[in-house]
Amino acid sequence: MIAVKVHKISFHPPSRSYAVILKEIDGERRLPVIVGAFEAQSIALALEYMETPRPLTHDLIGNIIKGVDGNLKTVKITSLKEGVFYARLEIKGEGIGNRSIDARPSDALAVALRLQSPILVSDNVMAEAAMMPDIGKEEEEGLESADWAPSLNSLEKKLQEAIDGEQYERAAEIRDQINDIKA
DSSP, X not given: OEEEEEEEEEEETTTTEEEEEEEETTSOOEEEEEEOHHHHHHHHHHHTTOOOSSOOHHHHHHHHHHHTTEEEEEXXXXXXETTEEEEEEXXXXXXXXXXXXXXXXXXXXXXXXXXXOOEEEOHHHHHHHOBOTXXXXXXXXTSEEOOSSOOHHHHHHXXXXXXXXXXXXXXXXXXXXXXXXXX
16 A cells, blocks of 8 residues: 555546545655545645534544544555545444445545545555656646635636636636535
């Protein structure tokens, strides 16, 4: 297993989703994991250590793990099948023993960041799907950096700037981000 950290979150125009870029801690490879808008925002909130007035779903999962005196030992991205990543939450607790729980990687990452747990990727997944910085520049050009966590005000300002600069495709993407947040 290879230790990684969340390097950045980028907008992925072809899928109208977001890519969480995981970077090897002791290397240069990067692994893009496509996630939905809600999950991307939850991961971004955890990266920024932003608290919400009430627990979000990933906060709730962390609270449950702590509430049963458990500890999230690690999150593992274990396999890639037909373009879908699979992950496991490795939980240990005195009353519950060792548990390995199936999870979507996006959810697992959001919980791992909140509980400050290590993130590991299997050697096979990294070998199959990782990008090297110099080789991956073409792929990364399709990923536009997102300002996380975006507020409606900052997105509306960017929307106006795109319209003023006659960047209508970019404006449409920002409009869609705003609509996703409002939904």
